[in-house]
Amino acid sequence: MFVAAAVLITAAVALSVAFALFMRSWVLREKETETRLHDPRTHTIAYAIPNGVDPVVFAVAVDRAGFTHVTERFGNAECIRVECPEAEREHLRSVLESIPVPQYDGSSVSAAHVVFEDER
Template identity: 50%
Template sequence: MVTAVALLAVAVLAGSVALSLFLRSWGVEESRVQARLRDPHTSTVAFAIPNGIDPVILKLALTRAGFTTAIDRVGDAECLRVECAESERAQVRRVIKDIHRNEYDGSEVDFGRVVFEDEH
């Protein structure tokens, strides 16, 4: 009985350490990406996230399309900062425009014309 309790305690401790290490490495990676996207030498665009839209939906769609993204603030707006070359802006617009997300009441969300913060 004592052996079983000791094994359980060791398993819980090992699991906690493994989870802590995973979360730390994930946090370090997110910080590294944020720093790279905020670097003035990195070509990025910022898309203001419309009210009521989950930014993770946008981030996931752009990540699946091969873009590096981070949620950031530009001025007073919460934005999704996307690493892309000038020639890739149209592709980023297309990915955002093609997102079909239903609101909670089931009505379709239309992003309208996708405008980046530097185009205002």
């Protein structure tokens, strides 16, 4: 009985430590990405997410297209900042324009023309 309890406690401690180490490495990777995207030498593009739309919709599409990104606030707008060389700007624009944006009535439409924050 004592051996079974010791094994269970050891397993619980080992799982807790493994989970903590996983979370720490994930947070450090996210911090590294955010630091790189805020570096002035890294070319980034910001896109203001329409009000009422979950930023994850844009993050998943941008991620699938192979771009690195973070979600943040610029002034009053929630934006997605994407690492994107100038030559890839139109590809990123087409990716964002192809995302179906859900409307309040449950229907969805695609964005007509994506305007980046540096183009305003």
